[in-house]
Amino acid sequence: MNGKSCEFCSNRSFAANFLNDNELKLLEKSCVDVQFSKGDVIFKQNALSSNIIYVKSGLVKIHISGPEREQILKIIKGPIYLGIPTTFGDKINHYSATALMETGVCFIDLNSFKDFIASNSNFAYEIITELCKNELAHFAHCVNQVQKQSQGRVAEALCFFADEIFNASIFELPLSRQEFGDLTGNSRESVSRIFTNLNNDKVITLKGKNIEILDMERLRSISKNG
DNA sequence: GCATTAACCACAG
């Protein structure tokens, strides 16, 4: 957990389980452990990228400043790899990552990571599998984003937080209205309005950033059809 | 035309 114990790290990646003792020791040597607070930038778009990032715990938003406005690509929850495409794909980062809460991150030296891929096929296989799943999820998300109308996108995002992030129907949104708009491709005003509508329709209860989903069925149907 | 959707603006807590 503190940079010296990849071997015993309980948040270790599934792929890292295939590393042998020797490789784990190498990983420890080429890995730096950093703690981030809410709002801290983990890495920035257009900056040089030279590390593989592994989120051990916490919540991170991945975002791009687009031609018109800010766009949140996705929200991810540790433990998970982050920034493999931006590190392997180009010299510079194509997106930024910002912590949404207290978040533990490992910075892994790119060359060591490449060595593992070259020498350990099980490790490589797991990494490729994860990247492929990622792309498939992106395809689905992309179609949804483009073809759904605004309340459908908002409902989808609420379901996402309930199902994937918090595993609960009551949670506190880790985003401002503006950020929620950036995530769902809406203006902040539209997000406000849709939230109050859902509140009035008794689909959710809304108190500031605290959300309780009252009617999951209804929310899913809005997400699917709206 | 008329209704709906959603962005933009302005202003108020």
Next chain:
DNA sequence: CTGTGGTTAATGC
């Protein structure tokens, strides 16, 4: 930072 109301442009009956 949020919520609300008015306005406007695009799209679809």
